[in-house]
Amino acid sequence: KAGVTQTPRYLIKTRGQQVTLxxxxxxxxxxxxWYQQTPGQGLQFLFEYFSETQxxxxxxxxxxSGRQFSNSRSEMNVSTLELxxxxxxxxxxxxGQGGSGANVLTxxxxxxxxxx
Amino acid sequence: DAKTTQPNSMESNEEEPVHLxxxxxxxxxxxxxxxxxxxxxxGPEYVIHGLTSNxxxxxxxxxxxxxxxxxxxILHRATLRDAAVYYCIFWRAASYDKVIFGPGTxxxxxx
Numbered sequence: 751k752a753g754v755t756q757t758p759r760y761l762i763k764t765r766g767q768q769v770t771l772x773x774x775x776x777x778x779x780x781x782x783x784w785y786q787q788t789p790g791q792g793l794q795f796l797f798e799y800f801s802e803t804q805x806x807x808x809x810x811x812x813x814x815s816g817r818q819f820s821n822s823r824s825e826m827n828v829s830t831l832e833l834x835x836x837x838x839x840x841x842x843x844x845x846g847q848g849g850s851g852a853n854v855l856t857x858x859x860x861x862x863x864x865x866x
Numbered sequence: 867d868a869k870t871t872q873p874n875s876m877e878s879n880e881e882e883p884v885h886l887x888x889x890x891x892x893x894x895x896x897x898x899x900x901x902x903x904x905x906x907x908x909g910p911e912y913v914i915h916g917l918t919s920n921x922x923x924x925x926x927x928x929x930x931x932x933x934x935x936x937x938x939x940i941l942h943r944a945t946l947r948d949a950a951v952y953y954c955i956f957w958r959a960a961s962y963d964k965v966i967f968g969p970g971t972x973x974x975x976x977x
Contacts, residue, residue, distance in 0.1 A: 792970075793910070793953070840910070851900075855910075856912065857910045859907075
């Protein structure tokens with residue numbers, strides 16, 4: 751079956767712009783979570799959605815937002831980009847109720863954002 | 867928070883077994899232990915997970931200590947394709963914000 755698809759794979763923006771990243775989960779998965787990965791901070795949790803509702807949110811400023819659609823596809827948006835937002839943004843999907851511990855995460859390949 | 871401790875790096879010869887340790891002293895009784903690995907330029911990939919008993923799958927084995935405060939990922943015969951960063955985490959039910967991916971262990975496989 752198809753894996754988790756993230757688009758775009760690479761993008762370059764300038765400071766002050768905004769960006770929208772997309773994630774299509776595995777068919778049937780209703781939980782989608784987002785992560786930021788940087789060399790200095792490692793993998794950090796951004797937020798998690800289940801059935802169009804945000805259930806969990808990490809410690810990131812309000813410039814980072816997301817949403818989930820009825821088909822479970824998810825988008826994340828970063829407004830007023832800063833140089834420090836340059837990172838690999840990963841999304842993962844999970845089946846069942848998501849995050850129960852018994853369910854595993856399937857990650858996409860990520861979207862590499864460079865802010866100049 | 868759900869923090870784990872792993873060695874920063876390890877080396878193994880090709881075709882030999884590898885034991886990757888992880889400490890998770892703050893784990894609670896209902897937390898599952900998960901292992902993921904990340905190859906260069908890819909997203910993390912699921913390896914194995916378990917609750918209390920040792921687990922085996924086609925990729926690896928997971929040995930969980932009796933007190934559950936530590937675990938070991940066992941790759942039975944390391945191949946060059948196993949060179950990756952290995953992350954050990956434990957999952958508190960639906961509490962994604964409590965899950966912390968540490969720096970992981972960077973495994974090098976020597977031909």
